[in-house]
Amino acid sequence: xxxxQLRRPFQDAIYSVKNYIDQHPLDIKPIHELITKTHSQIGIxxxxxxxxxxxxxxxxxxxxxxxxxxxxxLLQQDELTMQQITDLCGYSSQSAFVRAFKDLxxxxxGQWRNKYAxxxxxxxxxxxxxxxxxxxxxxxxxx
Numbered sequence: 001x002x003x004x005q006l007r008r009p010f011q012d013a014i015y016s017v018k019n020y021i022d023q024h025p026l027d028i029k030p031i032h033e034l035i036t037k038t039h040s041q042i043g044i045x046x047x048x049x050x051x052x053x054x055x056x057x058x059x060x061x062x063x064x065x066x067x068x069x070x071x072x073x074l075l076q077q078d079e080l081t082m083q084q085i086t087d088l089c090g091y092s093s094q095s096a097f098v099r100a101f102k103d104l105x106x107x108x109x110g111q112w113r114n115k116y117a118x119x120x121x122x123x124x125x126x127x128x129x130x131x132x133x134x135x136x137x138x139x140x141x142x143x
Contacts, residue, residue, distance in 0.1 A: 006050050013040035014050045017059070025066035028090045031059060068104050071097075075109055078117040082109060 006014075016038035029037065031044050040047075051059050067089045074085050083094060091097035101109045 006053065010042055010046060010050055011054070013038070013042035014047060014054055016040050017047065017051065018055065018062070021059075021063055021066055025063070025070040026088050026090075028063070028067075034059070064100065065104065068101055071101060071109065072105065072112060072116075075113040076116045076118075078113060085109070 013035075017034050017040060020034060020038050031047065034040075035042060035044070035047065042050075048059060051057075051062070055062060057065070071085050071089050074080055074088070080088070082097075086094045086097040089097060091100070098108050101107075101112070105112060107115070
């Protein structure tokens with residue numbers, strides 16, 4: 001099956017499901033609920049085959065990637081604990097979350113947070129005196 005063989009209404013349904021996943025990466029739903037949520041008129045088997053054909057990945061694989069991208073943004077904001085992010089992403093254990101995150105990004109979530117989260121303080125030198133300046137974050141980073 002290729003894009004030309006997939007009729008327009010089915011392509012639209014598949015894009016609707018993809019867009020829903022993109023907009024709600026932490027909203028974990030079974031496939032049939034994704035179809036219902038997007039008001040799509042497509043069968044589960046055709047959705048699976050068409051999604052893989054159009055986007056090069058299965059639906060669950062794509063959802064997992066989007067959830068881990070959301071996790072990376074949450075880690076950068078540094079407002080939630082690792083366990084809270086693990087739970088939001090639908091993992092039953094923190095070790096499973098760490099493994100999946102490392103498989104995608106090549107580093108653990110803790111290493112990611114240490115590398116990309118904004119520092120809580122800066123060292124400021126004025127002449128011979130060094131001060132520690134606490135950073136305040138007035139605007140949370142967009143998710």
